[in-house]
Amino acid sequence: MNNSKNELPPFVKSWKQFYYLLLFWLVLLIALFYAFTKYFQ
Amino acid sequence: MSNLDWAVLLVTLLGIVGYGVYKSRGTRSMDAYLLGGQSMPWYTVCLSVMATQASAITFLSAPGLAYSSGMSFVQFYFGLPLAMIVLCITFVPIFHRLKVYTAYEFLEQRFDFKTRALTAFLFLIQRGLSTGITIYAPAIILSTILNINVTYTTLFMGGLVIFYTVFGGTKAVSYTQLLQMTIIFCGLFAAGVMVVHLLPESVGFGKAIDIAGKMGRTNAIDFDFSWTNPYNVWSGIIGGFFLQLSYFGTDQSQVGRYLTGSSVGQSRLGLLMNGLVKIPMQFLILLIGVLVFTFYQYNKAPLFFNSYELHKLERSEHRAELANIQLKHDRLFEKKKQEVEKLDAALSANNQALINQQRTLVKQYDEEGKTIREELKALMIKNDADAATNDNNYIFLSFVTEYLPKGLIGLLIAIIFLASMGSTASALNSLASTTVVDIYKRLINKSANDGQYVNASRWATILWGVVCIIMALFTSKIGNLIEAVNILGSFIYGTILGVFLVAFYLKNVGSKAVFYAAILSEAVVCVLGFNEVVAYLWLNVIGCLGVVIFAYLFQNLIKEKAVEIEVPV
Numbered sequence: 001m002n003n004s005k006n007e008l009p010p011f012v013k014s015w016k017q018f019y020y021l022l023l024f025w026l027v028l029l030i031a032l033f034y035a036f037t038k039y040f041q
Numbered sequence: 042m043s044n045l046d047w048a049v050l051l052v053t054l055l056g057i058v059g060y061g062v063y064k065s066r067g068t069r070s071m072d073a074y075l076l077g078g079q080s081m082p083w084y085t086v087c088l089s090v091m092a093t094q095a096s097a098i099t100f101l102s103a104p105g106l107a108y109s110s111g112m113s114f115v116q117f118y119f120g121l122p123l124a125m126i127v128l129c130i131t132f133v134p135i136f137h138r139l140k141v142y143t144a145y146e147f148l149e150q151r152f153d154f155k156t157r158a159l160t161a162f163l164f165l166i167q168r169g170l171s172t173g174i175t176i177y178a179p180a181i182i183l184s185t186i187l188n189i190n191v192t193y194t195t196l197f198m199g200g201l202v203i204f205y206t207v208f209g210g211t212k213a214v215s216y217t218q219l220l221q222m223t224i225i226f227c228g229l230f231a232a233g234v235m236v237v238h239l240l241p242e243s244v245g246f247g248k249a250i251d252i253a254g255k256m257g258r259t260n261a262i263d264f265d266f267s268w269t270n271p272y273n274v275w276s277g278i279i280g281g282f283f284l285q286l287s288y289f290g291t292d293q294s295q296v297g298r299y300l301t302g303s304s305v306g307q308s309r310l311g312l313l314m315n316g317l318v319k320i321p322m323q324f325l326i327l328l329i330g331v332l333v334f335t336f337y338q339y340n341k342a343p344l345f346f347n348s349y350e351l352h353k354l355e356r357s358e359h360r361a362e363l364a365n366i367q368l369k370h371d372r373l374f375e376k377k378k379q380e381v382e383k384l385d386a387a388l389s390a391n392n393q394a395l396i397n398q399q400r401t402l403v404k405q406y407d408e409e410g411k412t413i414r415e416e417l418k419a420l421m422i423k424n425d426a427d428a429a430t431n432d433n434n435y436i437f438l439s440f441v442t443e444y445l446p447k448g449l450i451g452l453l454i455a456i457i458f459l460a461s462m463g464s465t466a467s468a469l470n471s472l473a474s475t476t477v478v479d480i481y482k483r484l485i486n487k488s489a490n491d492g493q494y495v496n497a498s499r500w501a502t503i504l505w506g507v508v509c510i511i512m513a514l515f516t517s518k519i520g521n522l523i524e525a526v527n528i529l530g531s532f533i534y535g536t537i538l539g540v541f542l543v544a545f546y547l548k549n550v551g552s553k554a555v556f557y558a559a560i561l562s563e564a565v566v567c568v569l570g571f572n573e574v575v576a577y578l579w580l581n582v583i584g585c586l587g588v589v590i591f592a593y594l595f596q597n598l599i600k601e602k603a604v605e606i607e608v609p610v
Contacts, residue, residue: 040254
């Protein structure tokens with residue numbers, strides 16, 4: 001098993017950036033679902 | 042089912058079972074059998090983690106939930122991306138670098154054996170019970186198709202899964218899950234397209250959702266805070282975060298999946314991708330349920346979706362009363378259909394006043410329908426006190442078998458089987474590894490060779506398979522299966538997570554303090570949970586924080602010296 005500390009995620013420069021990307025994705029989904037709920041209710 | 046459907050179903054099932062057996066050949070070491078040789082790339086880890094969580098229950102119950110109460114269940118998953126981040130920062134590197142087989146091994150290094158044994162025991166109880174439910178879900182399918190008692194189908198399904206799992210081992214489980222998820226995505230997409238295709242010509246995808254929305258089925262977001270409403274944004278983010286962190290961080294059925302990653306980075310990437318994909322996937326599955334709901338506004342739904350229970354009533358002395366209820370149901374459908382068509386026309390004309398008027402009317406008819414169903418359930422209980430009166434899990438299944446074309450029925454039923462086999466295989470594999478690594482190897486036989494431990498793992502899989510089948514036979518009285526699994530998990534996960542968080546973050550707390558804190562916290566959770574003081578998602582928060590707070594207080598009373606462990610870099 002490779003335990004390299006320097007292994008980086010794709011598309012971004014660090015793991016921290018990937019975590020922020022995931023947080024942004026969650027907020028975006030909640031906003032979209034809210035718009036979906038309001039539009040169709 | 043047609044011959045073509047049976048052919049598709051059997052070829053897929055036998056293909057997967059054969060593939061699992063083929064992949065397991067030559068597995069002689071514990072590392073290969075329990076951790077898959079730690080050789081998997083991130084996409085296999087991601088799909089394996091998703092397949093373990095998305096059991097047949099996901100595809101049976103979730104559309105049924107959306108049909109009967111709307112899409113609010115999607116909020117349950119809002120804590121998942123946050124949990125993935127915490128896992129990647131803390132749990133994954135530590136588990137990888139300490140080279141543990143199970144999560145509970147770490148707790149003995151950090152605390153002592155009794156803490157490891159307590160958490161392993163709680164896991165075995167919880168996972169053993171919930172795997173029973175996982176086996177029961179696909180057994181419903183055979184029961185409905187063949188119109189025989191679900192007991193026989195449970196025995197058949199459980200036996201098939203045990204056979205596959207005993208030979209499979211972790212590596213084969215991961216590889217088959219990769220295939221299973223690919224087929225599942227394709228099949229669900231086809232099902233969604235077919236539902237829209239079966240709607241009246243004037244009703245497209247957008248209007249179908251619009252009609253369901255006017256009848257309260259597109260309620261994906263609820264910002265109102267409530268301790269007792271299980272599905273709102275806050276319970277989803279906070280309670281869901283604790284539940285998902287507990288599930289992925291401390292449940293061996295998941296820990297065992299991402300420990301198969303070839304490196305810390307590959308395990309991390311697999312989990313983070315799961316965080317990206319899971320919520321949209323669940324939203325789309327619920328959306329299929331919403332489309333099925335609209336479909337049944339134009340096509341008469343069965344009075345009760347569980348045909349086995351309905352047939353029982355038809356053969357009883359209460360058939361005259363049943364006929365009366367059926368008549369009311371038929372009349373209501375005709376009246377409601379007319380009003381839905383007027384709503385459809387109002388939506389096309391964008392006549393807001395008429396839309397509001399029709400919305401009130403169809404909602405009123407929807408409530409009347411619920412009253413008729415309550416009347417039916419009361420009759421079912423009168424006829425048989427043990428009757429299963431919740432048919433949520435049969436709604437999507439009934440639609441698939443009744444309205445989808447030949448071949449696609451077989452494929453969708455195969456998908457439900459595949460999903461069940463994947464998650465049940467993971468669960469049995471994790472139950473076996475915990476039993477062997479945390480109990481057998483630690484307490485009973487410390488000096489056996491790898492081959493003997495692999496054999497012990499296979500026997501443990503058989504034993505747990507039999508226990509889970511017995512549990513499954515008692516599952517039929519439980520209402521919605523997906524909720525039942527999550528409620529059960531919420532009683533136990535919070536406490537286990539609390540123990541792990543103390544281990545990671547409160548480095549001065551010793552073993553005695555955390556052990557008694559865990560017992561006290563679990564007692565509090567049971568009292569609150571059994572008395573339904575709070576909605577079940579909050580039990581995860583209470584259990585976890587309870588352990589952390591009690592452990593901190595006990596440590597200050599006991600003043601025990603904590604063990605420090607070094608994590609290799």
